[in-house]
Amino acid sequence: MFSFVQRFQNVSNQAFSLGIVIVVFIMASSYYQLINNKAFSIPSNIDNVKTLINVRTSRYFGSQRGKAKENIKIKFDLNTDLTPLFNWNTKQIFVYLTAEYNSSDKIASEVTFWDKIIEKKENAVINVNDLRSKYSIWDIEDGKFENKDLVFKLHWNIQPWVGLLTYGETIGNYSLTVENKEKV
Numbered sequence: 001m002f003s004f005v006q007r008f009q010n011v012s013n014q015a016f017s018l019g020i021v022i023v024v025f026i027m028a029s030s031y032y033q034l035i036n037n038k039a040f041s042i043p044s045n046i047d048n049v050k051t052l053i054n055v056r057t058s059r060y061f062g063s064q065r066g067k068a069k070e071n072i073k074i075k076f077d078l079n080t081d082l083t084p085l086f087n088w089n090t091k092q093i094f095v096y097l098t099a100e101y102n103s104s105d106k107i108a109s110e111v112t113f114w115d116k117i118i119e120k121k122e123n124a125v126i127n128v129n130d131l132r133s134k135y136s137i138w139d140i141e142d143g144k145f146e147n148k149d150l151v152f153k154l155h156w157n158i159q160p161w162v163g164l165l166t167y168g169e170t171i172g173n174y175s176l177t178v179e180n181k182e183k184v
Contacts, residue, residue, distance in 0.1 A: 027163035030089035034158075034166065037084035044080035044154045044170035046097070048129075051178050053145065054136070070144045071136045072178070074099075074113055078131065078154070080170055082124040085158055093118045094157040095126070099150040103139060111137045113152075145178045152176070 002010075034040070052073040078097070085093050096115035103109050113133035118124050139145060152174040158166040 023162055026089060027160075030087050030160060030163065031166070033087045034085070037087070039084045040168050042080065042082060042084060042170045044078065044172045046076060046078055046152050046154060046172065046174040048075075048077040049152060049174055049176050050075045051145070051176070052132075053178075069138050071138045072145050073136050074133045075130055076114075076133070076152070076174075077129045079127050080125075080154060082118065082126065082156060083121055085156060086121040086124060089160045089162060091119075091159050091161050093124070094159065096155050096157075097133075097152060098155060099137075099152050101145075101148045101150045109139070111135075113137060148178050150176045150178060 052075065054071045054073070055068045076097070082093060082095065094115065094117055097113050098110050099113060100108060100110045113135055114131070115134065116126070154170045154172075156168055156170070160166070
């Protein structure tokens with residue numbers, strides 16, 4: 001006959017195997033639901049982006065040895081509906097606005113100006129006007145932002161209850177060439 005330990009090991013192995021099958025089913029069905037809801041082709045409207053440039057000497061704003069560093073913030077309008085990203089396995093969605101630009105030597109840089117965590121489907125429609133960015137950005141090099149081409153994109157990250165993180169970005173971006181007109 002089998003001992004108590006052998007029976008317990010057999011039952012726990014079967015329960016663990018069944019748990020893995022259930023988790024894989026949850027992951028596959030929630031990903032299928034995202035595809036069915038066309039979550040990977042959500043449109044967004046990033047518009048009316050204005051740059052606000054400031055020169056700072058604080059090390060918290062990228063300055064080194066008291067040498068001033070150019071910082072940039074933006075004001076922008078954003079309209080998008082992220083409700084297709086929600087399903088029964090969505091815990092929350094992390095949304096963030098980035099800008100891509102080329103530094104010297106054609107090195108591509110990507111910086112984040114704004115982010116938000118959306119926990120409920122009711123809050124998934126974003127419609128903001130003249131919103132100021134959360135973060136002050138500076139270039140890691142000593143260069144300035146003047147005459148650099150920024151391409152703004154809205155990215156999202158689904159954090160599920162069970163399964164892997166799912167990343168994507170909305171369709172639609174906004175291009176801007178920075179001019180040194182407006183100072184904060």
